[in-house]
Amino acid sequence: MTFMERLQSIKRTTIYGLLIVVLSIPLLFPISIPLQVSSATQAAYDAIEELPPGSIFMLSTDWEASTEAESAPQTEAIVRHVFRNDLRLVIVGLWPQGNFATEQIVEKVASEMNKTYGIDWVNLGYKPGGEVVLASLAANIREVYTRDSKGTPIDDLEICEGLMSAKDVDLVCSVSWGDPGHITWVKMVQTQTQVPVIAAVTAVSVPGCAPYVQSGQLSGVIGGLGGAAEYEKLLGYAGKATAGMGAQTFGHIFILALIILGNIGYLSTRKPQEV
Amino acid sequence: MDWGITVAALLNIGLWSFLLGDNLLFRVVQSLYVGAAVAHTFVLAYRNTLIPNLWEPLLGGKHILIIPFVLGLMLFTRVSRKHAQISKIPISFIVAVGAALAIRGSLLSDLTQQVASAMVPLNSVNNIVMFIGIICTLAYFTFTIKPTPAMKSVSTLGRYFMMAAFGAAFGNTVMARMSLLIGRLQFLLGDWLHLIK
Amino acid sequence: MNILILIVGLVAGVPVLLSSFAEIPVITEVAQEFQRWGIILAGFSSFLGVMNLTHVNVSAVRRKKKLASTYDSFVLLVMLWLLIVVGVFFGQSHPIYDFVFQNALKPLSASGFAMLGFFIATAAYRAFRVRNVDAAILLVCGCIMMLANIPIGEMIWGGFPIVSEWIMKTLNGAAMKGIVIGSGIGAIATSVKVLIGLERSHLGG
């Protein structure tokens, strides 16, 4: 078998083995992929950056386990930014699994950055009902939430002082996988109270956000794993998203290389009469 | 050490060992998986369907449920050589409901919605290309009309449109599949072996 | 017998079909009830499934043809019946059931899904060769999409995201619409034949 013929018939097991190696390297030794920060991600970052310390930042956990690969790194990056700028973090949610997972992420980041529950952050838990919940939340938060997710009355929590309705919130971010999610926040809260809303969505939902960004109803969008990686770059650290994007890029280049090699082999051994 | 993670990681490796070819480890893991999954399917059917939707309402006085109960029992006649014919009755029921649902889905979502959305205004190059693509693809599937040369080139164009669509869909899926694989590698290297900081 | 089977089919199918177009309370209710019965019958079938799997593997253990297949059939049977007994009598929150669900079923599902990452690589390698016009179109569109999805792609050529969006929206959108409309016609034709008894091969002719 000539070299060119061999290029056409690389063994499956070789490809599998190489793929594991190619994907593992950027995971084990995070490489920062030259990323271009998109204007939508930059806008979301700026919206948080411009808030004075002590502002109330509401994070809505509107996702489920199946989009964890995208939603979790987004959440972590946003939470790090919020804590770095000494904002008050209030967590609510329209879906159950995302809220549970978010609490675990925030606990980890909070202990790293010395933030205290009840003073710097609080989880009010998830409420089923989508639009209805947000409509009453826009009018009176204490009608929807009387206790946090651990059962403590919110009147006993220092962080909730002065938090009566959505108007007291300075910025909302919906980490969303669909409906109810970021669009529900725009319709029920942003249009009713003028509180700015940013969204962190899965890559599939990015095109759907365009009309809301154009109309100014969404002040910024973090899209998919790529958006999370861009956000990590803005914050100056390399987390799961950066590592994941590195592996993603390596994986794609590997497959493209395989295709090119296969075609070089094919074209150079093709008999002339076949043309 | 969390035993759950180790078990999950070992099962993961066992399943992936198929990539090296059929082997005993893969067969054992696959058998475990199928056994557990079939049991889970059955337990869900028993606890979440048969008990609350059949047994409890039946005892509660909803006597009409006798019919699906009997139909269900009829399925078991297939075990007997003599009465196997009877099991065709519930099968006919299952298939007929399926056929009716298929007509509903195809008519209301596939046909009317798609036909309406295919009526694009022919006011831009994109829309004209799209319109041509839809018509050519539809024409490609013709079965019984004698092909004229013009028809042949229309259906060839339709095939090219489909190939472009398939290539694009394939390329677009690579990212999603890679994400899943990366997620599993992060689990193996990070959560299990603690090699990722 | 055959007439009875046809009648059962019509009685089951027609209300479900009618309820798709019109809102007549009685018909809608009957249709919903029939759909619930369909789910109940699926529940009974899952018991048939358990019997089938047990039968297949008991006979494999008995035959002892290959040592390997004896092992895995035995493993399967133990797992199957252990979990059924625990699940039916003690519920899904029993520690054994929960352990298997959390540490075997859930992660194996993720691992199985992730194997597609390997297979998509070999499939791309095998299939994307410029053998003819069809394959070339496939290859070009596939590669454009892949490049558009990674940051490097945009650095090589800023047009990738724009071209990929155009391919996805216009070319892919058009072809998929054509395919869906065609499949719709086919599905209706097949289903109508089944309902009115022109197609009987699913009942054995």
Place this chain on the structure above:
Amino acid sequence: MVFKDGGRFAFLLLIFLVAVLLYCHKKVKAGFRPQIREIPAFKGIEEAVGRAAEMGRPIHFTPGSDAFNAQTAGMTLAGVICLAHIASLCARYDVRLLVSNRRPEVQPVTEEVVKQAFLTEGKSGAYRPTDIRFFSDDQFAYASGVVGVISGENTAANIMLGGFYAESLMFAEAAATYGNIQVAGTASTSQIPFFVTTCDYVLIGEELYAAAAILSDDPAQVSSLVMQDIVRVVIICLVTIGAVATSFGWHGIKDIVLKW
């Protein structure tokens, strides 16, 4: 009768379809035979059975992931109808046929189809109930079960006709590893690309339903193909007129289709 939005149009379309079908049926019964376009995948099924017979190895078939209690039941139905034909071929040429199922309610249907086919061919002794297997509702348990059958039973061909999801690529690549001839057919638009790139013969979308018609051996089935073509021409005209109308800002036709 209170029609839902768009219900009138859909209902009329269905009536039209059924009327055309019955008319064509009458014509075909009276001796009308159109020329049917050759679809390579039809031959592919026979080739697959033939090769399995030569090699003395079994064939694997699966009707896919869709249940009967869903709107996608049509694909499963088509798959099962094709299975009837494949089972007859297998019985005739003494080829062992292995069937794998994901949905519990499809299991008894496939059992019945294969059993009847073997019976009709006078080979009821060769029918083995243990060859029709159920691998649970879990997507990847079913997938790993299928992969286990293909690798463990040393199949010569792998035929997949029905509705599929992500597992399609796993089946196709695993069977390719073991050198199987592969025939696939589905109308799930998300999976056709994977079948087209990895299988020897593919029935795309509507061709799956056409295969169900042609393979079921009944000359009357031809009528359904003629009907499909007539409806296709009508739809092409409708779309063209609608597109021209919307270009001039008139949305009447679109509204009739969607809302009447």
